Amino acid sequence: MKTIIKLAAMVLMLQLLCGCWDVKNIEKLSFARGLAIDETDDHQYKLTYQNLLPQSEDSQSSGKPEFVNVTSHGKTILEAVSDVSIKDPPIYSDHLKVILLGEKLLKNQNIDQVFNHFIRDDELRRSSYLMAARGKAGEIFTKGIPKQQLTMPSEKLIDLTNNSGYNGKIMMPLRIGRASIYCQNGHSFLIQAVKNQKGKAKYDGAGIIKSGSNTLVGFLSADETQTLTWVMGTIQGGVMPAEEKGRPITFEIKKSKSKIKPAIQNGKPVFHISVKTTGILTEDQNPKENSFSESYLRKLENIFEQKLKHDIKQIMDQLQHTYKADPIFLSDYIRIQYPDYWNKVKGHWDETFTEAEFTYDISFKIINFGTVGR
Secondary structure: HHHHHHHOOOOOOOOOOOOOOOOOOHHHOOEEEEOOOOOOOOOEEEEEEEOOOOOOOOOOOOOOOOEEEEEEOOOOOHHHHHHHHHHHOOEEOOOOOOEEEHHHHHHHOOOHHHHHHHHOOOOOOOEEEEEEEEOOOOHHHHHHOOOOOOHHHHHHHHHHHHHHOOOOOOOOOHHHHHHHHHHHOOOOOEEEEEEEEEEEEEEEEEEEEEEEOEEEEEEHHHHHHHHHHHHHOOOOOOOOOOEEEEEEEEEEEEEEEEEEEEEOOEEEEEEEEEEEEEEEEEEEOOOOOOOOHHHHHHHHHHHHHHHHHHHHHHHHHHHHHHHHHOOOOOOHHHHOOOOHHHHHHHHHHHHHOOOOOOEEEEEEEEOOOOOOOO
């Protein structure tokens, strides 16, 4: 009996040692790191993959690029993906890190349906970043790029997400899984915008995806994007330029906290937005500046407070009356704190949002002014 048990155990062990059932020969695969999707003039899909090339120890010294761009076309996303295998090795998407959607595609099509294939594909990770291109997405990867450029544009886009602590115009990365949840739950949301600037990929504001249609209704500038990250409390760093008697002054953000308090008045939502920011006076070109004076610093703080308040009012007016969309999730505050009211308006929140009122409490505190002071 013991012998039979030992033999059975040995057979099971041999089965475990026989290898992986889904093993793939890496020499016959294309490892995609970036993907740009555009809508063509004949309403098909154009895919531009940015794939890693096999590297050897002397690849860098020989100037061999680390990537290759591969394009394909199809009436559906999957047909375009399959088209790659006709002329290149099949795409392996496990390492796909960034998906870039073209402006025409975003305006004309429901993006939840566009990336439906990628959500269904068990190879693609839901942590892949999603971004919006100003213009054609494929040109971000290809237009004006030197033939011998070693660094992948898609890799640069990924690296730029780490710079939000230095620049408030950089949004928190939007992942494809999170974007799918927003679409399914009927939320408007922001998506990081990218443009091609003289052959280099550059972050440039944000696109607004409107609930319901899940299409792009417009772009925000980089400054407007920073203002909204301030309101949402996601800003980690950056600067605010202003003027004092016609001379430039600059505030560097070190820490900021925002709080949004909702209320219902006369059947309409009212939001009180409180923003408290501390930072450094990093520039003051007034020759008579006196940073050692508390009253002088308070005067500058008031200038920054009034500027941010003006900027917030301006962008909220655009969201309400130009785009008629709530991409900063103010609806969640109503849903959580006023569920009965929310049940009445959730079917037409965008219209209700256009009638919302806002009050503000903006506070700046200069905690350091460097080594200059009268």
